Amino acid sequence: MSLTLLATTHRVAPGLLTWKAWDVLRSGARVLARAGHPLLPYLREAGVVPEEPDEPDAAALVAAARRGDVVWVAAPEGDEGLMREIGALVVDDPLDVEVLHGSYDLPGARLLDLVSVMETLRRDCPWDREQTHATLVPYLLEEAYEVLDTVESGDLGALREELGDVLMQVAFHSVVAAERDDETAFTIDDVAGGIVDKLVRRHPHVFGDVTVSGADEVNANWEQIKAAERAERSGEEASALDGVPMGQPALSLAAQLQRRAARIGAPAGPEPGEASGNGAGPAAGNGADTGNDLGIRLFGLVREAVGRGVDPEAELRAVSRVFRDRVRAWERRERDA
Numbered sequence: 001m002s003l004t005l006l007a008t009t010h011r012v013a014p015g016l017l018t019w020k021a022w023d024v025l026r027s028g029a030r031v032l033a034r035a036g037h038p039l040l041p042y043l044r045e046a047g048v049v050p051e052e053p054d055e056p057d058a059a060a061l062v063a064a065a066r067r068g069d070v071v072w073v074a075a076p077e078g079d080e081g082l083m084r085e086i087g088a089l090v091v092d093d094p095l096d097v098e099v100l101h102g103s104y105d106l107p108g109a110r111l112l113d114l115v116s117v118m119e120t121l122r123r124d125c126p127w128d129r130e131q132t133h134a135t136l137v138p139y140l141l142e143e144a145y146e147v148l149d150t151v152e153s154g155d156l157g158a159l160r161e162e163l164g165d166v167l168m169q170v171a172f173h174s175v176v177a178a179e180r181d182d183e184t185a186f187t188i189d190d191v192a193g194g195i196v197d198k199l200v201r202r203h204p205h206v207f208g209d210v211t212v213s214g215a216d217e218v219n220a221n222w223e224q225i226k227a228a229e230r231a232e233r234s235g236e237e238a239s240a241l242d243g244v245p246m247g248q249p250a251l252s253l254a255a256q257l258q259r260r261a262a263r264i265g266a267p268a269g270p271e272p273g274e275a276s277g278n279g280a281g282p283a284a285g286n287g288a289d290t291g292n293d294l295g296i297r298l299f300g301l302v303r304e305a306v307g308r309g310v311d312p313e314a315e316l317r318a319v320s321r322v323f324r325d326r327v328r329a330w331e332r333r334e335r336d337a
Helices: 019-025 040-045 058-067 080-089 110-124 126-130 133-153 159-178 188-201 215-234 250-263 291-307 312-336
Strands: 002-007 030-033 070-073 096-101
Touching: 002 019, 002 058, 002 080, 019 096, 030 040, 058 070, 058 080, 080 096, 110 126, 110 159, 133 159, 133 312, 159 188, 250 291, 250 312, 291 312
Parallel strands: 002 070, 002 096, 030 070
Antiparallel strands: none
């Protein structure tokens, strides 16, 4: 005599059970499942006709299992309370109780929960309901910088949470986009499908029959594929600078533009006075010792950093952290003086 508690996950389509689970269900044991359980149609289709109590009773299940084999089909979200009650009942009067997992989460399955939670928030939370792509952008940037900060500070323990915040922003934008009823609408599946297709397309040495000699050739192939994609989208000859986000911080913008230009042998950068009159700064066009000239020199420093193979944004941020720590130390000394 035994009691089998059949556990399933709501992240897998109902009916997709292991062979052992189906074998137990069709073994002739008495099967019970809560009324309305999503597995019921599939059980009936397989010739299993379960009893359907409105609510499970631990004492009744244990008593039935002492008379014959019983299978309880647990709720998809789990029946923790029921399992604890059953455990308490069989402590003094032992019974063969087994928890059988009929289905398992695949890697990435919790992303389904994120999608569900975001849809609920969009529907039921007044603040979430009001958000647009434009109002969400500052949060996406903020969360991305927090990821950068955890990596640079070596706080890898906090990295999981910060990446979750970024992932939530992706899910949030996708929920907003899914509400549109025109050709601009898309879902989180479209987002995931798009990046999967792109990764496969840009890695022909992994998913195709291209052979590469090393990472440098991989990078060269990547750039060629990107250029072909840009040309196909625009319908005209592509620029090496297409796709460079001009809204990024100025140091990283200058570095990215210079790296792109260097790949095609373009000029290294503007000369003093070349950008005058183009709105390069508040003092543009007022002579050699203007703020515009300062910008030219900064651009040259970025070129030097790129030439050394370092990230000017990261270098300046590292020095800024040192300065921050120095100021805080000075403040402590002043308070203790």
